[in-house]
Amino acid sequence: MSRLARFRHVLSGVVATALSFFFVSQSHAAEAVDAQLVLAVDVSLSMSPAELQKQRLGYAAAFTGDRVIEAIAAGKHHRIAVTYFEWSGATLQRIVVPWMVVSTRADAELFASQLAAIPPAGGGQTSISGALEFASGLFRKSPYRSSRKIIDISGDGPNDHGGPVNHARDAAVRRGIVINGLPMMIRPGRPVNHRYEMADLDQYYARCVIGGTGSFMMPVNSWSQFPTVLQRKLVLELTERTSGVWRTEAGSNGLPVVPAAGAVRAPFDCLIGERLWLERPWKPWDHLNVWNPWVWGPH
Numbered sequence: 001m002s003r004l005a006r007f008r009h010v011l012s013g014v015v016a017t018a019l020s021f022f023f024v025s026q027s028h029a030a031e032a033v034d035a036q037l038v039l040a041v042d043v044s045l046s047m048s049p050a051e052l053q054k055q056r057l058g059y060a061a062a063f064t065g066d067r068v069i070e071a072i073a074a075g076k077h078h079r080i081a082v083t084y085f086e087w088s089g090a091t092l093q094r095i096v097v098p099w100m101v102v103s104t105r106a107d108a109e110l111f112a113s114q115l116a117a118i119p120p121a122g123g124g125q126t127s128i129s130g131a132l133e134f135a136s137g138l139f140r141k142s143p144y145r146s147s148r149k150i151i152d153i154s155g156d157g158p159n160d161h162g163g164p165v166n167h168a169r170d171a172a173v174r175r176g177i178v179i180n181g182l183p184m185m186i187r188p189g190r191p192v193n194h195r196y197e198m199a200d201l202d203q204y205y206a207r208c209v210i211g212g213t214g215s216f217m218m219p220v221n222s223w224s225q226f227p228t229v230l231q232r233k234l235v236l237e238l239t240e241r242t243s244g245v246w247r248t249e250a251g252s253n254g255l256p257v258v259p260a261a262g263a264v265r266a267p268f269d270c271l272i273g274e275r276l277w278l279e280r281p282w283k284p285w286d287h288l289n290v291w292n293p294w295v296w297g298p299h
Helices: 003-029 049-063 066-073 105-117 128-140 165-174 201-209 226-238 244-250 272-279
Strands: 036-042 080-087 093-102 149-155 177-183
Touching: 036 049, 036 128, 049 105, 049 226, 066 105, 066 226, 080 105, 080 128, 093 105, 093 128, 128 149, 128 165, 128 177, 149 226, 165 177, 165 201, 177 201, 177 226
Parallel strands: 036 080, 036 149, 149 177
Antiparallel strands: 080 093
């Protein structure tokens, strides 16, 4: 073998070895799962410390429920990837549980234990748009691949900080992301104050927040409902819509499953939260609020 031939042989071997390492690392980085699920949870000013704790415990209990474990096991790959973060203002997001694979009950219990390890902390204003933008970015950093990417966002009020929520929704949907909503319509012992709260928060979520193929929202009206509704919502999100399990769960008795396709897309003020914030009574943190040109300016 000539010197040139030997050089070519060695070079091809080096290239083949390098490519094999590259593809091995790529296949590991792109582990296949049935769904990638981002749990985006509201911790804004309107949530009390007791409510924040109930919310955390509710997610931990729902995720370790039998029906959720069964929904995960029923998938083609028998596993999902999930991450959990809490949000309030436009730049206030905190990852509580980074991306992890859940395949077994032990995995789900590990996820629940990580939720319990870090105490919840309240935040500032309510930026659903900021949460959706942050959640979309998490998919770009995910080391997994799946045919379904889902943002499960909960909140007890409309967007009042950051960019318009419907713009953030539309941007996420264009990236192939499905957004499902869990409007928390819980007001223990207090009436709706129309200066900064919404009696029709469920309609706001239906028309301004959820989006994407097969998206839906489920309202929660009391804390006693929360674990059951949340578990049902997770089962629907993690089950293929063509399956009998999905049809049975969607048709079961309980709070309604409102699909985006069934939501009335008549004109709706998706900036209502920003307007209510500006019209509210004076608060001691007013000096921190920045005028939002989207509310009064041309758009």
